[in-house]
Amino acid sequence: MNILLKSAKIVCPENRELHSKKRDILIKKGIIEKIGASVEAPANVKTVEKANLHVSLGWFDSSVCFGEPGYEERETIANGLLTAGKSGFTDVVLNPNTYPVPDTSSDVVFLKERGLGKATKLHPMGTLTKNADGIDLAELYDMKNAGAVAFYDFKRQISNPNLLKIALLYAQNFDGLVYSFPQDGNIKGKGVAHEGEVSTKLGLKGIPALAEELQIARDLFILEYAGGKLHIPTISTAGSVKLIAEAKKKGLDVSCSVAIHNLFFSDETLVGFDTNFKVSPPLRTKSDSKALIKGLKNGTIDFVTSDHVPMDVEHKRVEFDNAKNGSLGLESAFGALNTLFDLDETVKLLTNGRSRYQMESPKLEEGAKACLTLFNPEGEYVFEAKDIRSTSKNSMFVGASLKGKVYGIIHNDLTTL
Known part of the structure; x- marks a missing residue:
């Protein structure tokens, strides 16, 4: 070429x-x-x-979902990577959100092979536990050798604190990156929207900020005890920003990301009951969005993500309570960030993050x-x-x-x- x-x-x-x-x-x-x-x-x-x-260095996204294998009607890997490339992304980290989930080295190899020969490079993650069920650790070492860049039970909490401790201790042997989704499922309960004035007016069950912040506080205590590398994906509250800032001051090896839609929208958009706005974590308040933007600017939040989650219409064109979580984000990522930040900041946010996954950083020379x-x-x-x-x-x-x-x-x- x-x-x-x-x-x-x-x-x-x-x-x-x-x-x-x-x-x-x-x-x-x-x-x-x-x-x-x-x-x-x-x-x-x-x-x-x-x-x-x-022209800038190629953009990087740390959280995308495609449907293959198992949910090809939502998105194939081939079309997903084409969409990512047309949206400006040269590298994407693929969430383990498939059926079956990638919890063995052969699963990781399959995903990497499906991504070959494309302009956008696919970097798969493996699950942290077998079947992503939160009970037994998956084949972390073997998956790392096969090309997995991190380990994550996608959008599922690690309810057993000892499991997170063991994962952090074990992954240190091969410099593995452990994910922990920031949401306490017991506090979340059957919540579908941010707990606050809007959810009360709309009659929607709420998810309090406490559900996220309590989980993060617990995980940071475990990280301080066990050591290792921890990533907290898609934080959404002002309190979370504060907790992570304090952890970084202590010198803990923790990173975090934020979904672009949590910067751009607030829970006020739920008034129309449009299920495309139903995401996990939920859209929070405008004051939370301001705190997240401030956290990006001062370096507390390490990078942004589109948190791209294709979902078929059958799971979205239903009542709000019954709809699946998730929104597309690749195609709108640049336009949204470029609306919120100046150009240099936007490009910096879109090119940050590779080093956390031990990827080679590109150069423009x-x-x-x-x-x-x-x-x-x-x-x-x-x-x-x-x-x-x-x-x-x-x-x-x-x-x-x-x-x-x-x-x-x-x-x-x-x-x-």
């Missing part, structure tokens, strides 16, 4: 020489061969010129492998159903005003332009 990008404005704050400069970028066989003010197109090179073309995202950061638009590339259509962002469009990616000597 040979491509010449013409007059691309580079957004790469870590490269002071190139940041905010307009340059031509020549890519041959997947390698950045030349970056210059004016580069002539050699023979057999495709020239790419786009309106207000900007001559001689480096091309791992690039192409986009136009200008132009406001209303996100519509036609903007959805996923097989499922359960996006809470339909009707939202977003800013900026993605052109595609160049990665693995392939492109989605």
Whole structure:
């Protein structure tokens, strides 16, 4: 694949020489061969010129779900990776949200093989416990050797504190990353929305912030005792930000992420009972969203995620109480973040996170492998159903005003332009 990008404005704050400069970028066989003010197109090179073309290092998402295996009607791996690439993501971490769940090394190998030959690289996680049932540890060491980047019982609490302690102790032997979903199921009960004024008015069973914060406090105590590496995915409350900030001051090896929809929306959007807004953890208050944004800016929250969860219509077009959790997020991720943050902050958030999973960080320089995202950061638009590339259509962002469009990616000597 040979491509010449013409007059691309580079957004790469870590490269002071190139940041905010307009340059031509020549890519041959997947390698950045030349970056210059004016580069002539050699023979057999495709020239790419786009309106207000900007380019950055490839974007990373730490939480996406596809349906394969078991739920292919929601999303196949092939279409999911194409959607990710069209949305600007060169690397995605795949949640173990399939049937059967990936709890052995052969399951991880299957997922990696299904992701081969795509512009977006798939990095699978394995479950923390067998069948993700929270009883016995899965084959963590074997799955790590097979390519699993972390271990997570997707959206399920670790109810047994001793299990988390053992997992953290065991995973230290091979530098494994352990996930713990921040929700106490006993306190959550049958809740479906944030416990507060809105849920009370709507007659919806509430999920108090306590359900999240108590679980995080417990997990941090265990981490302090056992050591190891802990990741807390998709936090949603101001109290959670405070707890993690205090843990980091103690020097604990803890990281956390936040779903973009928890920054962009609040529980007030539930007034219409649209089940696309039913997610786990739930949308919280506006003050929680402000605290989450502040946590990102001061470094308490390590990175953002689309928390992309395709869900078929049969599980969404039902009563709110009975609907499955989850919303699409890949296609709207850039437009939503670019609405909330300035461009440099947006790109920084979208490129953060790889090091936590021991992935190689890409570079934007001559001689480096091309791992690039192409986009136009200008132009406001209303996100519509036609903007959805996923097989499922359960996006809470339909009707939202977003800013900026993605052109595609160049990665693995392939492109989605």
